[in-house]
Amino acid sequence: MGLRDRIFSRSLFLFHLGGSACNNCDIEILDSLTPKYDLERFGITAVGSIRHADIILLSGIFNKKSAIRVKRLYEQAPKPVIVVAIGGCACTGLIFRDSYNWDVPVGDYIPIDAYVAGCPPKPEAIIAAIQQVIGKLRNPAGAIGT
Numbered sequence: 001m002g003l004r005d006r007i008f009s010r011s012l013f014l015f016h017l018g019g020s021a022c023n024n025c026d027i028e029i030l031d032s033l034t035p036k037y038d039l040e041r042f043g044i045t046a047v048g049s050i051r052h053a054d055i056i057l058l059s060g061i062f063n064k065k066s067a068i069r070v071k072r073l074y075e076q077a078p079k080p081v082i083v084v085a086i087g088g089c090a091c092t093g094l095i096f097r098d099s100y101n102w103d104v105p106v107g108d109y110i111p112i113d114a115y116v117a118g119c120p121p122k123p124e125a126i127i128a129a130i131q132q133v134i135g136k137l138r139n140p141a142g143a144i145g146t
Helices: 003-007 024-033 064-076 087-092 123-138
Strands: 012-018 044-046 055-059 082-086 114-116
Touching (some): 012 024, 024 055, 024 087, 055 087, 082 087
Parallel strands (some): 012 055, 055 082
């Protein structure tokens, strides 16, 4: 059994990192953890330390100053780690793209495994993206979600 098999065969820990944005994506991420959508039924639990994270959810935009911190946090996360960009701002900059505070998409700073578009994306889309990436990691040659 390889390292990847051992890590992704247990409950996964989720760490949320919010950049500067309107916070609607943050609300939807929290909504996906509530009993209505219940992300924990898939064995995913939110943690407060990046050093315990298996999944990193990024929301909002990250400017040049915060990019340094995002890179540092990514380096501190145990590998392999799944990184998911949540919302249009994290994916493309969306409404903040022409502002003084925006530099480049967060995917230019660290590798992103999945993008969830929307302003804000629905909790169902967030959960589906996480499931698909985990399915690919558990069975790289097989079908998504298995």
